[in-house]
Amino acid sequence: MKPLGVILAGGRATRMGGGDKGLLEIEGVPLMRHVIDRLAPQVAGLAINANGDPARFAAFGLPVIPDSLPDRPGPLAGVLVGLDWAAGEGASHIVTAAADTPFFPTDLVEKLQAAHPDLALAATEDGRHPTFGLWPVALRDDLRAALEGGLRKVVLWTDRHGGATAMFPDDAAFFNVNTPADLEVARAMR
Template identity: 40%
Template structure:
C-alpha cells in the first residue's frame, strides 16, 4: 500500500491528527477506518485528502500500532486513559506535534470515519479564524457543528491538559466555550447520488453502503 506524504508544498504551520481512538460500537467494533470503501480503506481516502493540507500527520489510535504499519504514519495512543473521547485525541495530537514538529503552531483534527473531507479544509478554517479574530475554528455544515473537525492552537495544550486531568473535562463544546470559536460553513456538493455533506461519516454499516454510492 502506498500513501501520499503530508506537506507536499510550502510549510503551513499546521500539523494534522487523524482520530481513530474510539470503540466503533455502531459499526460493530474493530477499526472502521480500515474498512474498504471502493478499492481503498476509509483511512486511505482521508490521508489522501488531509495529507497535502498539513506539514506533518499523525494517527491517534489505541491498541496495537502494527495494524497501521502500511500507512507510513506515526501512531500514538491517547495520553489520557480510559477512552476519554475526542478531546483526548486533540490533546494527544497537540502533545505529539509539540515534540515532533515544533515549527507547527496549529493542529487540524479530523475523525477517521469521514472519507469525503474538503481538500481545502485547513485553509478555510484558518481563513475563518483570522477573519473573526478567533482562537480556534470548527467546521459547520447543514446548520450543524462538527466540533471534532477543527483547528486548534498548540499554545493551549497545557490548558487542555489541565482541564482534562484536574477538572476531568470531556465534552468538546464545554472546552471550546471558554475561547473565541469561529464556525466555518461548508456547503454540500451535488453528485449523481444526491447532495453530499463533506463531513458525511461512516458510523454504521448502512452509512458505508451509502458512501459507496457517493463514491
C-alpha cells in the same frame, strides 16, 4: 505556515460492532487512505491518533499516537495527544480530521484558518463538526486540565476559548461512517 494534521481514529466503533472504522473499505480502499489523501496536501505532516496495537496502521507509514489519558475520554483526548506530538515537532497548530469521514473538503485547512488563525471548528447548516478543527499547541495544558477535570464536550471547550466556526456549504462532505448502513451509503456516494 501549514499546521500538522492528526487523524482521529481512537474511538471504540461500538455502533459498527467494534474494530477500526478507518480500515473499512470503499472500492477496495480503506477509509483511512481516503482521509490521508485529502488531508496530506493541506498539512505539513500527519499522524494517526489510535489506541491499541499500532502495527495495524503500519501500511500507512505514519506515526501512531495513542491517547495519553486513560479510559478513552473522547475526541478531545485525541486532540490533546496531537497537540503534545505537535509541540515535540515544533509546530504551533494541528488540524484534526476523523478517520471515518472520507469526503471532507479539500480546502478544510484554508477555511479553518480563515475563520480564526488559532481555534476553529468546521460547520455546515446541520451544525458543527467537532472532530474537524484547527487547534493551537499553546492551549494544550489548558485542554489537559479540562479533560482531567471531566470535560468531554468539544464545543464546550472551544467556546470557552473563543473558537470560531468555519462554514462549509455541503453537509454531505462531513458524512461519517458509524454503522454498517452508513458504510453502504458511503460506498454509494463514491
